[in-house]
Amino acid sequence: MTLRSISANSPVRRAHWHALGLSEEDLLKPKIAVVNTSSELAVCFAHLDGVAKVVKEAVREAGGVPFEVRTTAVSDFITGAASSGSYILGGRDLIPHDIEAQVEAAMLDGMICLTSCDKTPPGHLMAAMRLNIPTLLVIGGYQSSGKIDGDHVDIEDLFNGGVQEQLGVELKHSVDAMTKQAVRGPGVCAGMATANTMHCVVEALGMCIAGSAPVRANSEKMFDYARKAGNRIVDMVHEDLTPRQIMTDGAFRNAAAMVLAVSGSINAIKHLQATASEGGMDTDLYAIWEEMGHKVPTLSAVRPNGEVRIEQFEDAGGARAMLKQLESVLDTSVTVASGKTMGEDLADAEIGDAEVIRPLERPISPGPSIAILKGSLAPESAVVKLGIRDGSRPESFTGRARVFESTSDAMEAIEAGKLQKGDVLVLRGQGLKGGPAMGGGASFILFAIDAAGLAKDTAFVTDGQLSGLCLKGLTVAEVAPEGAVGGPIGKVRDGDTIEIDVAQRRIDVMVAQEEMAKREAVGTDFPVPATGWLGMYRDNVGSMASGAVLIDTKRR
Structure with a gap:
């Protein structure tokens, strides 16, 4: 096939890339953008430089040429400080513009997006739909949290405790103590808040390596899936497997089923609708929600829904196990990142704990969530x-x-x-x-x-x-x-x-x-x-x- 990046190889472009150390052979290979939202502002993104390094090595091993580019990184608790939090959702829409201005402008052949806090997954999905070049998302993982006197403490406890203290409620543990324990490492908020919901959505849409979400940040599993993504994206370029072939109406129904089954964040609805809009689709996510709400009960109770921790959900098989439990109500004919149908991809999926991720016939709660x-x-x-x-x-x-x-x-x-x-x-x-x-x-x-x-x-x-x-x-x-x-x-x-x-x-x-x-x-x-x-x-x-x-x- 003719690669976009080769057809754009003007003499001045080749001169720039020669100066960066690329050989004549490299100029004929697929050019892959590694979209890195690394930032020292927020712990959500602080580890992504290490992930980018692994992805780039894998792209080279697979016969591609990686180019790392940096984009806007929106963290609710950090970049939400000014203007009453307006930059939180406002920042989401900077991301696809930012990516377009670098990846599309350079006519690269594919991209891998390192996705983390709440607004980066939808921003990356929106960019994927807009550019419609082979794309994979690498899940950046969730943060570890701590304990006080044997009690688990995470960001939800701190958020709640801060408001309770303001209203004069007596707390078991002080806000100061919780501040020191709630976040103990890089990655997104623990629990089934917007970030982990969207990570599961990415898997339900078929836009990552199957089994990627959720995942402990900086774990060997996370790096293993980053390597797999770096290898796979080069083949996707040769296969010309693009986001609009993957993110179809059926894929959006599968994503809605995922959010309903995990009782995820309501923010997923507008993020999925935005992704569909960027692809020029007439998909109505609100209608899909009503349709799937009649079919999908709640099958897992990860905090804040119940007392299950996100680590338990991951260990029980995570998003892939949930898709397996949902298989009978999914559109399993859709194509996913592997190039297979979702049904083929789920053939060997296992449920590690059917109490944490329950079957449809034995839900935790009737739907819709x-x-x-x-x-x-x-x-x-x-x-x-x-x-x-x-x-x-x-x-x-x-x-x-x-x-x-x-x-x-x-x-x-x-x-x-x-x-x-x-x-x-x-x-x-x-x-x-x-x-x-x-x-x-x-x-x-x-x-x-x-x-x-x-x-x-x-x-x-x-x-x-x-x-x-x-x-x-x-x-x-x-x-x-x-x-x-x-x-x-x-x-x-x-x-x-x-x-x-x-x-x-x-x-x-x-x-x-x-x-x-x-x-x-x-x-x-x-x-x-x-x-x-x-x-x-x-x-x-x-x-x-x-x-x-x-x-x-x-x-x-």
């Missing part, structure tokens, strides 16, 4: 995470609205005891444009409601997003259209009655249509300033239905 709601408060969509449906969290609620325009105002009300049983706390101005990029810290409100002992007696509704660590009470997030673009949530007033009914997939504000039509939406003046990249994001971001991609990046 995540549901899509619509109604007069959310005409387009809203998302509710149900988790383990054991009756401990309400699934219907009718209450009076208590409306807030900022996280700080809502926190002050909770601290002052102004949130009462029967209230529906409405936090708006947190959406794609209002946030912008869903910044604003809605997750803190959820933990604060729980710390105040009100999780079972109130509901929380927001047009913002939630951390994958969040699973408290009845919470409806990502209400669309958002308040900042005139959505009904922007017209809700204190005292309005809000009804939530998960069984009916409804969320409604019980105000006459005529009255709602007269009201002006609050927050359409964008109270949070956004300049530079965030300003460009606010001006160009599409709707939740697009997965929040920037309008001009959609490939139609």
Whole structure:
């Protein structure tokens, strides 16, 4: 086959590569981008230089030429510090632009993306769809955590403890002690939060070496799969096996099944929709979610859903074992990174512990673990995470609205005891444009409601997003259209009655249509300033239905 990089071998290009030590023979080989999100800012990415070295060696062994390039690295807890966290989701969409400007611009033949914290897996998947050159993702793994007096402590405990301390709750272990133990090495947050959810999604989509996720960061297993990926990508280039051949409608259904079965992060929905949008697909992830939600119960209870630790999930077979348990409801005809069908790839998959990863006929909880709601408060969509449906969290609620325009105002009300049983706390101005990029810290409100002992007696509704660590009470997030673009949530007033009914997939504000039509939406003046990249994001971001991609990046 004719390689893209060979057809672009102008004299000046060859001169540059000769100066880098490439031989004439090298110039005829597949050129592979090793996309490295290494960063000294965050422990999530701190180990990736070592992974890149292993991948590059494997690419050379397989007959390719690796080129390491660096891109944006978004870590929620570090790069979420400024602008109320707006750079968290906003940074996701920098990644495919960054990759395009290097990998596509250089007309390389394939790429391997070293993927880690929450926004790098979707950013890499979006870039793969956009460029549509042979691509594999290498899973960077999850961090180790510590113990205090024999009690396990990880980032979820610290996040929760920090909010509880602010509200005056007496803690078993101090926040200072937990800070020193919660993170004990490189990699992403332990637990089935957004990062590990997305790592499992990558495997369900067929975009990594089978068996890659989840994995302990810097383990021999992680490096072994990095080597396999470096070897495999060269063959994928020769086979011309591209992302759009792998990430089909069937693959997205398989990914939805994975998220539902592990009760993963609700953020996966918009990330999958964004990936489909980048490929120019008409796939409706919200419709897929409803379809698969009727088929897929919860089969594993990794924290924050239950007490299973991510290490136990990995040891039980991880994402591959979960796919094996789900086999009867999957599209096993889809092609995966090996070049085989998923059914062929799963033929020798094993389940190491059928209590940790249960079969369909013996679930932990009925599905769906995540549901899509619509109604007069959310005409387009809203998302509710149900988790383990054991009756401990309400699934219907009718209450009076208590409306807030900022996280700080809502926190002050909770601290002052102004949130009462029967209230529906409405936090708006947190959406794609209002946030912008869903910044604003809605997750803190959820933990604060729980710390105040009100999780079972109130509901929380927001047009913002939630951390994958969040699973408290009845919470409806990502209400669309958002308040900042005139959505009904922007017209809700204190005292309005809000009804939530998960069984009916409804969320409604019980105000006459005529009255709602007269009201002006609050927050359409964008109270949070956004300049530079965030300003460009606010001006160009599409709707939740697009997965929040920037309008001009959609490939139609």
